Amino acid sequence: MPIIDPTILKAQQLLTAGKVVAIPTETVYGLAGNAYNEDVILQIFKIKNRPSFDPLIVHASSIDSIKSFVKQFPPQARQLANIFWPGPLTLLLEKKSQIPDLVTAGLPTVGVRIPSHQLTRKLLSLLSFPLAAPSANPFGYISPTTVQHVNDQLGGKIPYTLEGGNCQVGIESTIIGFEQGQPTLHRLGGISVEAIEKVIGPVTGVKHATSNPRSPGRLESHYAPRVPLIIGDIQALIRQNAHKNLGILSFDKYYPAVEVKNQAVLSPSSNLDEAAKNLFSSLRTLDQLPIDVILAAYVPDKGLGKAINDRLKRAAVSYF
Ligand code: TXA
Ligand code: MG
Secondary structure, three states, X not given: OXXXXXXHHHHHHHHHOOOOEEEOOOOOOEEEEEOOOHHHHHHHHHHHOOOOOOOOEEEOOOHHHHHOOEOOXXXXXXXXXXXXXXXXXXXXXXXXXXXXXXXHOOOOEEEEEOOOOHHHHHHHHHOOOOXXXXXXXXXXXXXXXXXXXXXXXXXXXXXXXXXXXXXXXXXXXXXXXXXXXXXXXXXXXXXXXXXXXXXXOOOEEOOXXXXXXXXXXXXXXXXXXXXXXXXXXXXXXXXXXXXXXXXXXXOOOOOOOOOHHHEEEOOOOOOHHXXXXXXXXXXXXXXXXXXXXXXXXXXXXXXXXXXXXXXXXXXXXXXX
8 A cells, every 4th residue: 555645644634633724726725624514614714714604615536525415416517527627626516415504605506626736635535524625815815825825824723734835726716607507607717718618618707796795706805915906007007106115016027117026927938827826926925025016917818817817806906
């Protein structure tokens, strides 16, 4: 029998004992606990300071194990799962009673996914229960893509973080629901809409958060840094804000008018996947600098660029 990484065994032990542990996934780090245990779910909400009306995503190791806690797997969900799992796609499926209402904030559907990170897949395969795991950040702040990010904010509140390096996708999973048989996009994320539509045809967008208060991931202001963030034409914004200490979050180039150490370039080679991977780390780095404002521009609105632009928009909105 192969020897199992001792760090995985430690996580397994704590989770089995009803503790909450941070785990790596390919998208962002998660704050994980036994999805069947209400007390554990309450702990997750408390540690994150998350409102109870915001449902959690449940992570599992196989489609077979998911079948034990969802009522059905519609054909289109099956098609997507076959192609994109393990990976950054969450499917909203009708839940069975094993999943407490607390997990889904009273909704009849549960968000499920099989993550692709090797350590977490191994961990899930050793557990006798699935893991409910929101992103491991305080509610409303930027999601963590490194162990350092997790420890900076939640280190004192959890007994253990399973270290799994830097998240390779860097942006949360795409969420798809199947309302009345119609595939619906609930959150842009690590699998592009184009890739999903290639498999199941057109996907409709969800109504905005104001009409759907149960999905704070869709709230206008979310993923927000503390330093105000303004989106527009960076060159023009530099001129308009010349009297301030400026930080820049740019897609692919530096701006000579601003100190290099106050600038984050998401992808010097203009690659949207690389930009997604660097987005949250760059926002966090800028947020720690002694600057008055972060100036940013939208990236090309295709592929993962759509998810990046969605996060930028929410990071900015609270300041208008
Ligand atoms: O990539 C990810 O999805 C990461 C990693 C850890 O897996 N998780 C994550 O979880 O981003 P969280 O809790 O930060 O965001 C989950 C989003 C929330 O906006 C929530 O409203 C939505 O998923 N959600 C969960 N269950 C839902 C449901 N049944 N119906 C509608 N939205 C749901
Ligand atoms: Mg989150």
